[in-house]
Amino acid sequence: MEHNLEALISTYGEKLLRYATSILYNHQDAEDVVQDVFISAYQNRTTFDGGNLSAWLYKITYNKSINKLKRRKFLFFGDIPENTVADFQQSGSSGLSDDTLYALSLLKPQDRALLYGRIIEGYSYDELSQQMDVPPAALRKRYERAKKKLAQHLDFDYEKEGAQI
Numbered sequence: 001m002e003h004n005l006e007a008l009i010s011t012y013g014e015k016l017l018r019y020a021t022s023i024l025y026n027h028q029d030a031e032d033v034v035q036d037v038f039i040s041a042y043q044n045r046t047t048f049d050g051g052n053l054s055a056w057l058y059k060i061t062y063n064k065s066i067n068k069l070k071r072r073k074f075l076f077f078g079d080i081p082e083n084t085v086a087d088f089q090q091s092g093s094s095g096l097s098d099d100t101l102y103a104l105s106l107l108k109p110q111d112r113a114l115l116y117g118r119i120i121e122g123y124s125y126d127e128l129s130q131q132m133d134v135p136p137a138a139l140r141k142r143y144e145r146a147k148k149k150l151a152q153h154l155d156f157d158y159e160k161e162g163a164q165i
Helices: 005-024 027-043 053-072 084-090 098-105 109-120 125-132 136-153
Strands: none
Touching: 005 027, 005 053, 005 109, 027 053, 053 109, 053 125, 098 109, 098 136, 109 125, 109 136, 125 136
């Protein structure tokens, strides 16, 4: 890896923090994950194959975020925690309404990560496939299902209204 750690943090730190927060819905946990990501990336720099650095870092972030959720055995079924909206807004994603944040919190973390990557970050299915270790065709189907679930939680029929989520 030809990038030094400081340059990686400067380039990817905020993006990875927003991504981890979109999965974890907790800014402090997301900060911990991102710190672990950079430590892990640095420690495993010799295993990086020289491919897509961004996808590699997002993949590490995704895996560490999901593992953190598994460790705390908390997948946001039920009420959204009081500080979640503030945490998510603190991470730079304040363009989302409280209703949207709540609806997103009801989705599986993998679906939140997919929606965030596709809609907010604008990643292609191929890029997301590299990050999530899921074939692009499967991600397309999962994305459509996640959009429908999100729309249901928002009481909005995006197909009927002709809108794009």
